[in-house]
Amino acid sequence: MSLTLITAPAGEPLTLAEIKFFLRVAHDTDDNLIADLAEAARGQVEAVTGLALITQGWRLTLDSWPEEPIALLRPPVQAITAISVQGIDGVWTELDQGDYALIPGYPARVLLKAPPPTPGIAAGGIRIDFTAGFGDADAVPGTLKQAVRLLAAHYHEHRTPASERRVTTMPNSAGALLAPLREVRL
Incomplete structure (x- = not known):
């Protein structure tokens, strides 16, 4: 991670x-x-x-999907901008926004609503991009x-x-x- x-x-x-x-x-x-x-x-x-x-963009990279909701450890989180999974062919596929939800809090968490695809590589095959910060x-x-x-x-x-x-x-x-x-x- x-x-x-x-x-x-x-x-x-x-x-x-x-x-x-x-x-x-x-x-x-x-x-x-x-x-x-x-x-x-x-x-x-x-x-x-x-x-x-101040508002800034962050990327959390994971090797595999955890069992529990995923903590975004750079609060306050404003939004998730994308969740992508790399396939065995090296192509990144973005999950639909309806497949996950942001649970606000300290830390904010990502709740996956549907079983996500398994990454095709052993390390760093999951990317969660999010916006964090209080604003301006x-x-x-x-x-x-x-x-x-x-x-x-x-x-x-x-x-x-x-x-x-x-x-x-x-x-x-x-x-x-x-x-x-x-x-x-x-």
């Missing part, structure tokens, strides 16, 4: 102007750096929580936006080689915001 980003977010939860205001930066000299720091902060928030903040920047919860702000500020403040140790740890304020949302792995 693997989960792959197939369509990156079209934007970030916070604009460059919002991040610069939070950082109290008035000049344009570091705009590219600050935009990169904000993107890295969003990525870290997504990695820690397992959430997709306005739909991202404020707690997550604040964590992005705090992480971007931390990265901005600690960008010299002497502070490498500090960059590898999450600031307590951002960690506290994300603690209730942390993805728990067993």
